[in-house]
Amino acid sequence: MPYLRGLRILIVNLKTGANDMKTSYYSLLFLFVITIFACKNEGGESKQGSASDAVELTAENLVENLQKTLIQAKDGAVISLPEGKFSFQRPLSFNDVPNVTIKGKGMDKTILSFKEQVEGAEGVIIKSAKNITLEGFCVQDTKGDAIKVQNCEDVVMRNLKVTWTGGALKTNGAYGLYPVTCKNVLVENCEASYAMDAGIYVGQTTNFIVRGNYAHHNVAGIEIENSINGDVYDNRATDNTGGLLVFDMPDLPQPNGGNIKIHHNVLEINNSVNFSAEGITVNILPPGTGMLLMAHRDLEVYENEIRGHNTFGLGIISWMFTDRPFKSEEYDPFCSNVNVYKNMFEDNNGTADQTTDFGKLVTGLFKGKGQDIITDGLVSPKHLDDKGQVLADKRVCLRDNGEVSFFNLNAAKGSELAALAKNMDSKIENFDCELASLKLEGLENIK
Numbered sequence: 001m002p003y004l005r006g007l008r009i010l011i012v013n014l015k016t017g018a019n020d021m022k023t024s025y026y027s028l029l030f031l032f033v034i035t036i037f038a039c040k041n042e043g044g045e046s047k048q049g050s051a052s053d054a055v056e057l058t059a060e061n062l063v064e065n066l067q068k069t070l071i072q073a074k075d076g077a078v079i080s081l082p083e084g085k086f087s088f089q090r091p092l093s094f095n096d097v098p099n100v101t102i103k104g105k106g107m108d109k110t111i112l113s114f115k116e117q118v119e120g121a122e123g124v125i126i127k128s129a130k131n132i133t134l135e136g137f138c139v140q141d142t143k144g145d146a147i148k149v150q151n152c153e154d155v156v157m158r159n160l161k162v163t164w165t166g167g168a169l170k171t172n173g174a175y176g177l178y179p180v181t182c183k184n185v186l187v188e189n190c191e192a193s194y195a196m197d198a199g200i201y202v203g204q205t206t207n208f209i210v211r212g213n214y215a216h217h218n219v220a221g222i223e224i225e226n227s228i229n230g231d232v233y234d235n236r237a238t239d240n241t242g243g244l245l246v247f248d249m250p251d252l253p254q255p256n257g258g259n260i261k262i263h264h265n266v267l268e269i270n271n272s273v274n275f276s277a278e279g280i281t282v283n284i285l286p287p288g289t290g291m292l293l294m295a296h297r298d299l300e301v302y303e304n305e306i307r308g309h310n311t312f313g314l315g316i317i318s319w320m321f322t323d324r325p326f327k328s329e330e331y332d333p334f335c336s337n338v339n340v341y342k343n344m345f346e347d348n349n350g351t352a353d354q355t356t357d358f359g360k361l362v363t364g365l366f367k368g369k370g371q372d373i374i375t376d377g378l379v380s381p382k383h384l385d386d387k388g389q390v391l392a393d394k395r396v397c398l399r400d401n402g403e404v405s406f407f408n409l410n411a412a413k414g415s416e417l418a419a420l421a422k423n424m425d426s427k428i429e430n431f432d433c434e435l436a437s438l439k440l441e442g443l444e445n446i447k
Contacts, residue, residue: 054078062086070094078103081137085111091120098130104137107161107191115141122148135159145175153183157190164194168217168275172196180204186446188212196276198223204254207442210235219276219285220245226257231440236266241274242289243267248296249281250319250326250333258298259438267291269308274356284322286311286359288350288370295319297336300438304343309370310350311362314340316375316396321411334380336394339435345372345404364417365424372404376411397433
């Protein structure tokens with residue numbers, strides 16, 4: 001090692017009685033420098049994210065240098081954003097490089113505003129990267145999605161805030177926090193508001209945790225779509241059109257999501273106007289929706305608080321109920337293996353919505369009064385036994401949810417208002433069954 005060589009030189013000089021002061025001086029200096037260098041590198045190579053990888057942007061140079069810093073970022077970079085409010089006219093993009101952290105001083109302290117955006121749609125967009133952490137900043141007023149993370153693996157979105165400061169407008173961006181086609185995603189302790197579609201959206205993603213978030217004044221507070229193997233808990237959704245949606249949509253690259261637990265969430269007073277753009281799926285969502293499960297399988301919904309909704313606390317429907325076509329042969333449009341138990345339903349009996357077709361249907365069927373639980377009763381023919389009964393492991397089970405108002409619309413006998421009114425029933429005992437608890441594997445390393 002270099003510092004040992006320097007030590008040998010010094011020892012030789014001393015032994016030979018060298019009186020050349022200049023030689024001794026340089027020998028001592030060499031030994032001192034190389035020893036300090038060795039001490040600093042003790043323990044082997046430096047780890048990713050060390051001080052040498054850190055980039056500390058200042059309030060004076062953030063707007064000018066942030067995009068450049070993202071382009072030049074290397075494996076292990078930690079990019080620190082200063083406190084303050086900063087205006088951007090173009091999206092901030094980042095691709096491909098692994099092990100990068102972008103961290104602000106806090107969701108209410110570091111604010112990236114796109115109110116003056118003249119190009120692009122997203123605020124922050126990250127693609128095809130692994131082990132990415134976004135933490136401690138706010139994104140405001142993007143023309144499109146606020147923070148989009150696409151085709152990434154091992155993603156942490158923590159203590160982030162996204163909002164549109166003008167309130168509920170059709171011109172707001174669709175999604176707030178938007179991880180899509182990703183693997184191993186954590187969204188925690190974030191806040192999302194005034195998204196024209198969903199405040200927090202996890203789409204076509206495998207292995208995910210959504211916890212401890214606050215979604216308010218969006219069309220959909222939290223939406224899980226076509227995703228597999230996830231845990232959604234300890235979130236609060238209030239003052240949205242709908243609090244929490246779990247959808248499976250047709251004609252997408254990843255069909256038939258499932259194996260998701262939804263528990264210990266608080267969904268309350270989600271009665272806000274639906275301000276989404278016409279034609280998108282959430283445009284059918286009636287104000288006053290607590291939770292809506294659509295065309296999904298393998299769901300476990302338990303110990304949630306669902307209160308104060310005008311139209312329904314919980315809706316369980318198939319895609320067929322929307323009367324919209326689809327092309328995919330892989331797609332299963334029906335609900336199955338849905339286990340709903342030990343939830344608290346309270347005051348989901350306000351004046352039902354009359355601004356959407358779904359809301360008008362509820363109004364017509366129940367004389368304008370909301371209900372705790374509604375299901376369309378549609379079942380896949382593939383899930384019936386020889387006697388026409390639903391296979392035990394494909395049922396929708398409702399149990400131990402207290403005294404609830406419940407209606408099965410029996411839509412297979414007719415979907416027009418008159419037919420539904422004639423054929424619906426309130427026999428919740430037909431759904432009193434028990435399903436095995438889901439097993440979530442592969443989430444232990446998401447943190």
